[in-house]
Amino acid sequence: xxxxxxxxxxxxxxxxxxxxxxxxxxxxxxxxxxxxxxxxxxxxxxxxxxxxxxxxxxxxxxxxxxxxxxxxxxxxxxxxxxxxxxxxxxxxxxxxxxxxxxxxxxxxxxxxxxxxxxxxxxxxxxxxxxxxxxxxxxxxxxxxxxxxxxxxxxxxxxxxxxxxxxxxxxxxxxxxxxxxxxxxxxxxxxxxxxxxxxxxxxxxxxxxxxxxxxxxxxxxxxxxxxxxxxxxxxxxxxxxxxxxxxxxxxxxxxxxxxxxxx
Amino acid sequence: xxxxxxxxxxxxxxxxxxxxxxxxxxxxxxxxxxxxxxxxxxxxxxxxxxxxxxxxxxxxxxxxxxxxxxxxxxxxxxxxxxxxxxxxxxxxxxxxxxxxxxxxxxxxxxxxxxxxxxxxxxxxxxxxxxxxxxxxxxxxxxxxxxxxxxxxxxxxxxxxxxxxxxxxxxxxxxxxxxxxxxxxxxxxxxxxxxxxxxxxxxxxxxxxxxxxxxxxxxxxxxxxxxxxxxxxxxxxxxxxxxxxxxxxxxxxxxxxxxxxxxxxxxxxxxxxxx
Numbered sequence: 001x002x003x004x005x006x007x008x009x010x011x012x013x014x015x016x017x018x019x020x021x022x023x024x025x026x027x028x029x030x031x032x033x034x035x036x037x038x039x040x041x042x043x044x045x046x047x048x049x050x051x052x053x054x055x056x057x058x059x060x061x062x063x064x065x066x067x068x069x070x071x072x073x074x075x076x077x078x079x080x081x082x083x084x085x086x087x088x089x090x091x092x093x094x095x096x097x098x099x100x101x102x103x104x105x106x107x108x109x110x111x112x113x114x115x116x117x118x119x120x121x122x123x124x125x126x127x128x129x130x131x132x133x134x135x136x137x138x139x140x141x142x143x144x145x146x147x148x149x150x151x152x153x154x155x156x157x158x159x160x161x162x163x164x165x166x167x168x169x170x171x172x173x174x175x176x177x178x179x180x181x182x183x184x185x186x187x188x189x190x191x192x193x194x195x196x197x198x199x200x201x202x203x204x205x206x207x208x209x210x211x212x213x214x215x216x217x218x219x220x221x222x223x224x225x226x227x228x229x230x231x232x233x234x235x236x237x238x239x240x241x242x243x244x245x246x247x248x249x250x251x252x253x254x255x256x257x258x259x260x261x262x
Numbered sequence: 263x264x265x266x267x268x269x270x271x272x273x274x275x276x277x278x279x280x281x282x283x284x285x286x287x288x289x290x291x292x293x294x295x296x297x298x299x300x301x302x303x304x305x306x307x308x309x310x311x312x313x314x315x316x317x318x319x320x321x322x323x324x325x326x327x328x329x330x331x332x333x334x335x336x337x338x339x340x341x342x343x344x345x346x347x348x349x350x351x352x353x354x355x356x357x358x359x360x361x362x363x364x365x366x367x368x369x370x371x372x373x374x375x376x377x378x379x380x381x382x383x384x385x386x387x388x389x390x391x392x393x394x395x396x397x398x399x400x401x402x403x404x405x406x407x408x409x410x411x412x413x414x415x416x417x418x419x420x421x422x423x424x425x426x427x428x429x430x431x432x433x434x435x436x437x438x439x440x441x442x443x444x445x446x447x448x449x450x451x452x453x454x455x456x457x458x459x460x461x462x463x464x465x466x467x468x469x470x471x472x473x474x475x476x477x478x479x480x481x482x483x484x485x486x487x488x489x490x491x492x493x494x495x496x497x498x499x500x501x502x503x504x505x506x507x508x509x510x511x512x513x514x515x516x517x518x519x520x521x522x523x524x525x526x527x528x529x530x531x532x533x534x535x536x
Contacts, residue, residue: 100420
């Protein structure tokens with residue numbers, strides 16, 4: 001059975017100054033992978049490559065054995081959902097939650113004619129992300145955390161096999177972050193979804209993910225659950241000033257802190 | 263009021279004006295949502311080139327002007343934005359260039375054929391059979407395209423990154439919106455002229471923005487505002503012998519100010535917006 005996501009020797013940008021180079025990983029169905037790295041490491045670029053908004057300069061990306069290329073992109077995107085950083089939405093557009101979530105429906109033209117079925121689906125995904133019954137609420141007046149849940153619900157309405165998230169916890173407080181990670185973990189375990197999530201804080205995600213890729217232009221280290229990320233990897237990614245604090249639980253890596261920090 | 267409804271000239275103008283009001287108010291919500299207001303200014307002024315071309319060649323005015331407007335609107339995405347030419351700068355250059363071309367063409371046309379005041383400020387009372395036929399084709403076609411594309415265009419306006427990741431051909435759909443905006447602008451030129459057309463393309467949606475809570479209500483309120491302003495504007499124009507286009511735009515401005523005032527009043531009273 002082919003891997004749910006297979007990235008092989010992917011590079012992006014000119015050879016003399018690549019933004020990404022030699023990126024390789026393969027994820028089975030139900031795998032939850034975190035990607036961490038400093039600003040400018042190419043994390044968002046990798047996400048753009050995965051959704052086919054950018055084409056890799058080198059290498060290949062496959063979803064369930066199907067190559068992400070112009071011929072197959074549309075079909076693949078029917079099975080993928082993407083949640084990006086909280087920005088870019090029209091801030092003053094009068095719109096209710098139900099309409100935002102409905103935008104995720106794969107058949108954006110015909111959903112109107114199957115409103116009752118789609119509405120039931122919308123109710124289901126809103127409940128799944130923990131904001132049941134808010135279909136008629138004005139999206140403009142939701143908090144950052146509630147908006148992010150709505151965006152996740154919009155992604156789930158697509159019933160994706162693969163869920164791609166680019167810093168989904170940017171607007172969330174710590175308990176809300178943990179709720180989000182628990183939900184994503186449950187989606188992997190219960191529904192077999194494959195999740196790839198870009199985050200900054202490895203300590204926050206380490207208890208939930210199956211593996212973490214440490215990215216800075218290339219993948220410096222791909223740590224599995226319970227594996228310690230070597231100090232050298234942190235220093236390669238963030239610089240020599242990093243020091244490492246070990247956790248006492250089932251963790252993948254360590255929280256990077258500036259030396260001298262309390 | 264009864265004299266207005268008894269006037270054959272006004273009744274002949276009412277139907278085309280209402281058709282234009284419905285289509286302009288419908289496209290208006292997309293124009294405001296996609297921040298294309300300046301594009302409508304550009305295309306309206308660029309339409310002078312199409313009108314000049316029609317006047318020089320003797321071809322029917324609306325089809326030629328519509329074609330030129332669509333071409334100008336579609337040129338916008340091809341401007342070298344990557345080299346620092348922003349969309350508003352590109353619109354400015356396009357409309358200045360094509361308006362200058364229009365002035366040159368009109369200067370060479372038979373002056374008796376050109377109703378310059380009508381071009382600049384609109385003259386819905388002078389709609390001929392050719393114009394009506396073109397409107398009968400263009401208005402339903404435009405409405406059909408908007409309803410077919412509405413959800414995709416809303417998705418792009420709301421969050422283009424996710425729309426792209428969901429597989430929508432964002433660039434192609436935007437081009438189609440530009441083209442639809444171009445043809446609608448030309449219809450509005452007949453009613454409000456080159457100078458006032460932007461009012462018809464922006465004000466109905468701007469009014470709806472104060473009252474709407476859902477995407478559907480935005481559209482309904484925008485159309486209601488457009489239709490009310492057109493009917494009342496024509497009546498005012500008949501009663502006071504004022505230019506119809508200017509009367510309609512002034513009424514739309516009044517509705518906008520009224521909505522703004524109501525919004526301010528509601529917020530002041532602590533009831534909350536929206």
